[in-house]
Amino acid sequence: NAGVTQTPKFQVLKTGQSMTLQCAQDMNHEYMSWYRQDPGMGLRLIHYSVGAGITDQGEVPNGYNVSRSTTEDFPLRLLSAAPSQTSVYFCASRQNTGELFFGEGSRLTVL
Amino acid sequence: DAKTTQPTSMDCAEGRAANLPCNHSTISGNEYVYWYRQIHSQGPQYIIHGLKNNETNEMASLIITEDRKSSTLILPHATLRDTAVYYCIVGPARRSWGKLQFGAGTQVVVTP
Numbered sequence: 526n527a528g529v530t531q532t533p534k535f536q537v538l539k540t541g542q543s544m545t546l547q548c549a550q551d552m553n554h555e556y557m558s559w560y561r562q563d564p565g566m567g568l569r570l571i572h573y574s575v576g577a578g579i580t581d582q583g584e585v586p587n588g589y590n591v592s593r594s595t596t597e598d599f600p601l602r603l604l605s606a607a608p609s610q611t612s613v614y615f616c617a618s619r620q621n622t623g624e625l626f627f628g629e630g631s632r633l634t635v636l
Numbered sequence: 637d638a639k640t641t642q643p644t645s646m647d648c649a650e651g652r653a654a655n656l657p658c659n660h661s662t663i664s665g666n667e668y669v670y671w672y673r674q675i676h677s678q679g680p681q682y683i684i685h686g687l688k689n690n691e692t693n694e695m696a697s698l699i700i701t702e703d704r705k706s707s708t709l710i711l712p713h714a715t716l717r718d719t720a721v722y723y724c725i726v727g728p729a730r731r732s733w734g735k736l737q738f739g740a741g742t743q744v745v746v747t748p
Contacts, residue, residue: 529679558736567723568680568738583735615679623668623727625736627679 527551531616531628538606538635546601546631548616554626556619557599561585561612562630568615574599606635640724645743648718654711656742658724661705668727669700671709673720674741680723683709714746 532547550557558573560583570583574593588610590602599618603610613632617625641659648654660669670685684691684698686707691698697710711718723741 560738567721567740570735570737573735584737613677617679619736623670623685624682625670625672625680626682629679630677 529616529618529626529628531614531631533631534629535632536634538603538633540607540635542606543602543604544606545603546614546616546633548599548601548628549597550599550616550618550626551597552618552620552626553596554618554620555596557593558583558617558619558625559589559591559599559601560615560617561610562615563612571601571614603633606633608635611635639737640726640739642722642724642739642742644740645745648711648714648744648746650716650746650748651713654714654718654744654746656709656711656722656724656744657706658709659706660724660726663704663726666728669698669704669707670725670727670736671696671698672723672725672738673718674723675717675720680738683722714744716746716748718744719746720744 529550555576559571560568562568569585572591574580580591611634613630615630616628619625668685671683672680674680686698700707721741723738727736
C-alpha cells in the first residue's frame with residue numbers, strides 16, 4: 526500500500542515564488558491535514574479537511590491555501606513564499622478510528 | 637481543544653521499561669488520548685490511543701487515570717530503535733473531526 530504520498534520531497538524557492546505541495550492518499554480517508562515542523566519544534570496544524578469540498582484553518586494558516594476537490598488529494602499552495610515558510614511539511618490522513626497516517630515529509634527552503 | 641504537558645526529555649536503558657507521562661487536565665469527556673512518535677525526521681508514527689480504559693497493542697501499553705487527567709505510555713522493553721520524540725495529544729471523538737494539535741513532545745533516548 527502506498528499510504529500517504531507527498532511530492533516533492535525537497536524544494537528550494539526564492540522569496541515571492543509560488544508552488545504547490547502535493548499530497549495523495551489511497552486509503553479512502555475523509556480527513557486530511559497539513560502540518561509544518563520547524564527545527565526542534567513539534568508539528569503545527571496549517572489546514573485540514575473533513576471531506577471533499579470542505580476545508581478549515583488550523584493554528585498557522587496564513588500564507589497557505591488549500592482545496593479538496595477529491596477524496597484522494599489535498600494540495601497545499603504557497604502563493605508568495607517567504608523565508609519564514611522554510612520548514613518541513615507533513616501531510617496526514619485520518620481513518621475513522623482516529624489514527625493519523627503521515628507522509629514522509631516535504632522539505633522546503635525559501636531563500 | 638485540550639492541551640497536553642509532557643517532560644521535555646528522558647533517558648531509558650535498553651531492555652528496561654520506559655514510562656512516558658502526559659498531563660491533559662482539561663480533556664473533555666468525548667476526547668481520546670493519542671500517542672505518536674517521530675524517529676529522526678521521518679513522519680510521525682501512530683502508537684496507540686484510548687478513551688477511558690487501559691489499552692495494549694504490540695508496540696506499547698496506555699494507562700489512563702480514572703479521572704482522565706493524565707496518562708502514561710509504557711514501552712515494555714525499550715530498544716535503541718525506540719529513540720524518538722513521543723507526542724501525547726488529545727483529540728475529538730471519532731465522528732467529530734476537528735483540529736488535532738501536537739505539542740513539543742518528549743525526546744526519549746534509549747542507551748545501551
